[in-house]
Amino acid sequence: MSTTLVRLAGHDGLPLLVVGPSLGTSVEALWSAAAEHLGDAFHVVAWDLPGHGRNPWVPADGTELTIADLAADVLAAVDALAGPGATFDVAGDSVGGAVSLQLALDAPARVRSAVLLCTGAAIGTPQSWAERAAAVRASGTPSLVSASAQRWFAPGFVEREPARSSALLHALSQADDAGYAAVCGALAAFDVRGRLGEVGAPVLALAGAHDVATPPQSLREVAEGVQRGRLVVLEDVAHLAPVEASERVAALVREHARGAARSALTLAEVRDAGMVVRREVLGDAHVDRATAAATDLTREFQQFITEYAWGGIWTRPGLDRRSRSVGVLTALIARGHHEELAMHVRAARRNGLTVEEIKEVILQAAIYCGVPDANTAFRVAQQVLAEDGEA
Structure with a gap:
């Protein structure tokens, strides 16, 4: 497994911000709008899930994938870009948030701050993810487009932003079936609720008021469980906050990451x-x-x-x-x-x-x-x- 980071905004020399995607999305389609508002302050780089977006790698049949595996791969990509030991801020939506949380647990000396969007310390149930993976293996990711359009976006978003919503749904239809199913398996096994107290990096948990997949209570559990957490609920947002409320998300990421940096200054x-x-x-x-x-x-x-x-x-x-x-x-x-x-x-x-x-x-x-x-x-x-x- 080998992840390549994609530059979305900013340049070398600025603080590194690593952003991650939701299952079924291309990270560029999900985060580019928000990144435009962050490029003056951060070198914004992004990673894609296996078989999604620009990541061509997919696991072989029968290979089990974990969120910890994904986090380790992202960390290796950061090392390749910025050098071993480089520190960075993370932000991720849904499974991207789960990977960001895992990074804060597994590389506490590296992660300066974390913004966790529309996610949780555990997401769904093992049974629900097994059923989703079986459906994709049987019918392919295009079969998920209709249901995802309803689940991903708050009421009215598709009508207001047809180009952005279409780009995300197209990315879902193009996602590799095996890669999607493997990430379902990783989410089925993911549960770090008992480890939240170990997270020392400042955490901002962003919930969508209309999110049924990871409702505000899921983010509240994270914010209250970590050592330094804060919850913000975004109105008129469902499950894909970086595209549904790109300017608001960018402002919150900027404020949180800069605040974390300030608190560490001599x-x-x-x-x-x-x-x-x-x-x-x-x-x-x-x-x-x-x-x-x-x-x-x-x-x-x-x-x-x-x-x-x-x-x-x-x-x-x-x-x-x-x-x-x-x-x-x-x-x-x-x-x-x-x-x-x-x-x-x-x-x-x-x-x-x-x-x-x-x-x-x-x-x-x-x-x-x-x-x-x-x-x-x-x-x-x-x-x-x-x-x-x-x-």
Whole structure:
């Protein structure tokens, strides 16, 4: 068995995120939409199940396959890509989630965080999987398309997204019968409910409110059983969350993985990360002047700002920099900190706010902070933008 990782987004040098598929799907059809929203922050790579998507390998007749086997193969593929010992984040849907959970158990020093979607510590029953495997051996994977269309997607999704749903159902019809049946056997034997307490990596369990195969209670069991778990239930989602709610899933994966990375940072690493963000937002010239002007009296304060404001807050994943600039501008207008306001008008432009959007922020502040405060803010902003040739 040999799995090849497929790059979906990002590039070498970014944190590695390894995503996995649901049974019967191509990982590209399932995860590409979400990966588009993650490529700026992660090197997103994906793996396919035996006989699915780009994975041509299928087990010989009579060969038993386990979830642990699949996890070991994914780990070997990561070693080949990033080197032995490389750490990575994982995210997987259904059987992909089971494999991700197995990786967190079998390679705890390697897995930084795990997002487990529409899955469980045990899925279905041995009898149900034996019946599914027998049906596929007898009639082939195309015979599953109609039932899967009903089970995979929340009401209305097929009508809203015919291209995406068709791509996934086509991947099912093209999946190798023997490969599909072998994964059914692996799921029949998979049950790590008694081992959940061993999982030390932070786990985000994502459930679909309409999922009948792995209902929210299945994900709640995982979130409550691991050492550091959290449950989120996605409305208007059934069993294939990465395609049904791609932007929402991407945002949650980003927040969870970055939060896990932040919790492992030393104070020096937080300070270094803060200095990077401070320079990107305020500009090298400003930061160099502030650093050069530091004295014995002010030097520790400069370090404090870099660590706690820039490293502790501005690096958090919950808001993008545009949103943070809106909040900072409003707070500075309200408090009358005009020198800081001038600096953050420039910072807002670096963070992507347009002149028109800065105007709207000040107009909004006129209502909630006061007209005199907004009047002064307009004067400060006008001066800054004029100096920069933008007004």
